[in-house]
Amino acid sequence: MSPYQPPVKDMITLLKDVIDITSLPQFDGGDLDADMIDIILGEAARLASEELAPLNYSGDQDGAVLEDGDVRTAKGFKEFYTTYRQNGWNAVPFTPEYGGQGLPWSLAFAVQEMWQAANMSFGLCPLLNQGAVDALEAHGSDEQKAIYLEKMISGEWTGTMNLTEPQAGSDLAQIKSKAEKQDDGTYKVSGQKIYITYGEHDFTDNIIHFVLARTPDAPEGVRGISLFLVPKFIPDENGNPAQRNDLKCTGIEHKLGIHASPTCTMQFGDEGGATGWLIGNENEGLKYMFTMMNNARLSVGLQGVAISDRAYQHALGYAQERKQGTAIDQKTGERVSIDRHMDVKRMLMTMRALTEAGRAMAYHAAYYVDQANEGDTKAQSYVDILTPIVKSWCTDRSLEVTSLGVQIHGGMGFVEETGAAQYYRDARILPIYEGTNGIQALDLHGRKVLRDGGESMMGFIKDLKAEAAHYGTDSYLKGLEEIETATAHLLSLDVKSGSAVNKSYLELCGYVIGAGLLLKVAQHDEEKQNIADFYIAHILPFAAAHTQIVLRGAESVSGV
Ligand SMILES: Cc1cc2nc3c(=O)[nH]c(=O)nc-3n(C[C@H](O)[C@H](O)[C@H](O)COP(=O)(O)OP(=O)(O)OC[C@H]3O[C@@H](n4cnc5c(N)ncnc54)[C@H](O)[C@@H]3O)c2cc1C
Numbered sequence: 412m413s414p415y416q417p418p419v420k421d422m423i424t425l426l427k428d429v430i431d432i433t434s435l436p437q438f439d440g441g442d443l444d445a446d447m448i449d450i451i452l453g454e455a456a457r458l459a460s461e462e463l464a465p466l467n468y469s470g471d472q473d474g475a476v477l478e479d480g481d482v483r484t485a486k487g488f489k490e491f492y493t494t495y496r497q498n499g500w501n502a503v504p505f506t507p508e509y510g511g512q513g514l515p516w517s518l519a520f521a522v523q524e525m526w527q528a529a530n531m532s533f534g535l536c537p538l539l540n541q542g543a544v545d546a547l548e549a550h551g552s553d554e555q556k557a558i559y560l561e562k563m564i565s566g567e568w569t570g571t572m573n574l575t576e577p578q579a580g581s582d583l584a585q586i587k588s589k590a591e592k593q594d595d596g597t598y599k600v601s602g603q604k605i606y607i608t609y610g611e612h613d614f615t616d617n618i619i620h621f622v623l624a625r626t627p628d629a630p631e632g633v634r635g636i637s638l639f640l641v642p643k644f645i646p647d648e649n650g651n652p653a654q655r656n657d658l659k660c661t662g663i664e665h666k667l668g669i670h671a672s673p674t675c676t677m678q679f680g681d682e683g684g685a686t687g688w689l690i691g692n693e694n695e696g697l698k699y700m701f702t703m704m705n706n707a708r709l710s711v712g713l714q715g716v717a718i719s720d721r722a723y724q725h726a727l728g729y730a731q732e733r734k735q736g737t738a739i740d741q742k743t744g745e746r747v748s749i750d751r752h753m754d755v756k757r758m759l760m761t762m763r764a765l766t767e768a769g770r771a772m773a774y775h776a777a778y779y780v781d782q783a784n785e786g787d788t789k790a791q792s793y794v795d796i797l798t799p800i801v802k803s804w805c806t807d808r809s810l811e812v813t814s815l816g817v818q819i820h821g822g823m824g825f826v827e828e829t830g831a832a833q834y835y836r837d838a839r840i841l842p843i844y845e846g847t848n849g850i851q852a853l854d855l856h857g858r859k860v861l862r863d864g865g866e867s868m869m870g871f872i873k874d875l876k877a878e879a880a881h882y883g884t885d886s887y888l889k890g891l892e893e894i895e896t897a898t899a900h901l902l903s904l905d906v907k908s909g910s911a912v913n914k915s916y917l918e919l920c921g922y923v924i925g926a927g928l929l930l931k932v933a934q935h936d937e938e939k940q941n942i943a944d945f946y947i948a949h950i951l952p953f954a955a956a957h958t959q960i961v962l963r964g965a966e967s968v969s970g971v
Contacts, residue, residue, distance in 0.1 A: 414830070415464035415529050415721055417456035421936075422521040423449060425771060428935040430778045432517050436785060443514065451514070452521055455500065459525035463491055467530040470671030471833045475612070477663045477673075482611040485671040488533060492566075492614040500526075501537055501566030505544055509560040516784075520713060520777040524770070527717035531837050532671035534717075536569055536609045538710050542703030543570025543621050546638070550691040550699045558646055559619055568615050572703055573604040573622040573641075573677060581850050583697060584632040588624035588679065590639055590687060599684025600624055600641050603676065606844075610675030611643075611660035617652040618643040621703070622679065622687060623696050630694065638696035639687035641679065657685040668836035704845060705798055709780070711845045712801035713773045715809035715838070719766040722809075722816035722834040726762060729820055729829065730755055749819070757949070758815045764946040765812050767939070768925030769805040771932055776801050792867040796859050797924075799851035803914075804921025806841035807848060813838045849914065856901065856913035865902050869895065875927055882930045886947055890923035890954050897961040904965060911968035915960035922954035 426432045426448060433445050466487045473485035495501065504519035505511025527534040544563050547556060547570075562568040579585035588602025600622055604610070611618065620641040629635030644652030657680050664674040679685045691699055730750035738747050749755045776797040782790035813835040817824035824831045842848040860868050872894050879888055897916055901909050929943040 413460040413464050414467070415460050415724060417452075417459055417525045417528065418720065419449075419452050419456050421767070421770070422452055422524070422774075424936050425774050425932065426517060426521060429771070429932050430517060430774060432515055432778060432781070435515050435517075435781050437513065437515050448518060451518065452525075455522045455525050458495070458498070458500070459529040462494065463526065463529035463533060466491060466533070466671075468830050468833065470530060470532050471668075471837075472670075474670035475663060475673035477611075477660065480611070480659045480661075482613060482660060482663060482673045482675070484612050484614065484673065485532075488671060489613050491533065492536070495526075495537075496566035501540070502564050504541070505564040506548060509548075509556065509564050511564045515778075515781045517774055517778040517781055520709075520774055523710065524713055524717045524720075524773075527714045528721045530671075531714055531718055532669045534714065535669065535672045536612070536614065537566070538707060538714075539572050539608050540566070540570045541710065542572055542707040543619065545706050546621060546690065546699050546703040547640070549702045550638070551640070552690075555640060555688060555690070558650055559640070559642075562617075562650075563619060566615070568617040568619055568642075569609060569612070570619045570621060571607055571610050572700075572707070573607055573610070573620050574700065575604060575606045576602065577605055581847060583623065583636065586623050586625060586636055588622065590624040590626055590637060590689075591684065592626065598624075598626075598639055598687045598689060599680060600639050600687040601680025601684050603678055605676050606664065607675045607677045608844075609673060610677045611663075612673055616644070617646075620658065620677070620679075621690070621700075623700060624687075626693055633697050635694055636696040636700075637693045638690040638699045640690055641685050641687040645686055657682045667839055668833070669840055705794075706780075707845050708798050708802040708851075709773065709776055711841055712769070712776075712803075712805040715805035715807075715841050716766060716769040716773050718834050718838045718841075719762065719769065719805075719809045719812035722813045722831065722838075723759070723762040723766055725829075725831055725834070726816040726819040727759055729823070729831070730759060733821075755819060758819055760942070760945045761949060762812045762815050764929065764942050764950055765808045765925075767932070767942055768929050768946060768950075769801075769808055771928035772797065772921075772924060773801050773805060775928065789870075793871060796855070796868060796871050799855040799859070800917060800921050800924065802845065803842065803848040803851035803917055804925070806838075807918075808921075809838045809841055810835075848917075852914040852917045853910060855917050855920070856909055857906070860898060860901055860916075861906065861909075865898050868898050872898075875924070878931070879927060882934045883927070884930065884947060886951055887923070887926045887930060890919075890926060890951060893954060893958040894920055894923055897958050900962055908965040911965045912961045915957040915964065919954050919957035919961060922951060922957065926951045926954075 470485040476483045502511045507513040590598040590600045622639045622641050645654045647653035660675040661678045662676040733749050734746040779790040779793040816831045820831045823829045933940040933943040
């Protein structure tokens with residue numbers, strides 16, 4: 412049997428019953444109907460579990476290899492990419508105008524969860540491409556779209572995101588890469604980028620880099636950054652890859668995890684400058700890049716959910732097989748499987764409850780993206796608030812979940828051959844990339860709470876309270892009140908003191924919102940009531956601790 416069985420039934424319940432995605436306009440009279448959801452998810456599940464999941468462990472062992480500037484991906488990856496692409500999976504969420512399938516984000520999210528759970532190293536390639544497509548669609552010229560969009564949507568070519576430089580990680584104001592305008596309107600791009608995911612690979616015959624750089628007279632800081640499209644091969648007049656551009660991969664990183672995802676050092680412009688095309692206007696690059704990043708941030712949160720589910724399934728399977736000890740309440744001497752021990756049950760339920768709360772949160776956020784795309788401004792304010800929470804809370808929880816997965820395996824969890832250790836190693840990148848979780852807390856605090864004096868956050872909580880009238884418990888309602896209290900306190904603090912406790916503020920929001928969503932799910936699926944009860948008893952209490960940290964913790968964060 413495959414090492415990963417996608418939770419299709421849970422996904423369908425969430426999408427159809429809890430969220431009701433069939434109320435979206437995509438279901439209004441076209442080819443898409445409620446039955447199609449089952450068909451799409453069923454087909455993705457088959458491919459993810461039968462063909463992609465078995466490559467996860469071998470991919471970790473093989474890794475990606477750099478040979479003379481070319482990256483050879485792990486065995487089977489290239490072949491799977493071709494199958495994935497030819498079956499149309501890359502095109503799922505994108506606009507039909509350029510060959511996309513135009514499915515709602517929320518449905519695409521469920522599909523994406525399967526690729527990420529089956530094989531996170533593989534799933535990163537489409538994840539980065541998705542951000543690049545969004546940026547091009549939103550800000551590219553008609554000509555750029557005509558040349559690149561269809562191929563990137565179909566997956567014939569892939570896109571990358573080139574932000575980071577050695578001195579410019581979280582602080583993109585420090586970007587030094589240069590771009591000089593040429594007489595023909597193109598730019599010569601030069602500089603070094605580091606940690607570029609799938610910056611080089613063998614899946615496709617072209618790679619389209621989205622590069623942040625500065626023009627010579629650009630203002631200092633983030634106001635002077637522009638976004639350039641820099642293809643590995645410059646397309647000829649027929650749109651086919653032709654002249655090799657002046658860029659190369661000079662190294663790939665040896666990493667704690669995601670060994671099969673090539674993390675590349677990219678050198679642009681060794682021989683006079685790589686030819687690049689400006690996207691949108693000069694000096695507005697960071698704004699455009701945020702189009703890519705916001706989407707990618709939700710997807711990274713989803714990766715946290717996905718790898719948690721994979722670790723849970725693995726741990727459950729092991730716990731049902733491994734026999735140790737006798738049942739505590741039966742002194743027969745018969746050895747029992749470890750899933751009969753209460754502490755192991757507790758760990759398994761913790762893994763499951765955190766995973767399911769994260770899934771409900773990520774899918775709701777994706778649904779609000781769908782609504783916001785229809786012009787719903789309230790939904791957009793929910794997306795803005797939930798994006799840093801989904802990114803940070805779901806990925807921090809994935810570290811706990813994958814660690815519990817190792818713990819349930821005992822000593823076998825610490826040795827590599829079971830695979831439990833790989834999930835733990837792979838998950839560790841999630842709180843770091845796409846804006847560290849510290850940066851997410853700053854985002855929630857500064858942009859989403861302080862900027863409008865807490866208005867949208869208080870509005871969001873008010874809406875959750877109104878909804879909770881249908882299914883809330885006292886402890887969940889108390890949690891919502893604690894968010895209100897903590898928000899008011901955060902607003903009263905100066906920004907430096909607030910930034911000492913904003914991570915706890917984010918955690919508080921995550922724990923409470925997770926509780927509400929599990930209660931909501933249980934309304935539609937009574938089998939989930941025990942998960943919600945467990946969460947309320949064992950996990951929600953962490954929210955109160957974070958409230959206390961927000962209220963009392965700022966001053967004690969001083970010098971180290
Ligand atoms: C495997 C991998 C894949 C990646 N893929 C890509 C990619 O495809 N494209 C790309 O452009 N980049 C990519 N990155 C880069 C990644 O986004 C950065 O590593 C990340 O943004 C953090 O930057 P940094 O490593 O320089 O850490 P730093 O910015 O040096 O941060 C170090 C620590 O300081 C904290 N910190 C920094 N500034 C602040 C602040 N103002 N307030 C509070 N805390 C702060 C951070 O939270 C962190 O804990 C990847 C990285 C890795 C490891």
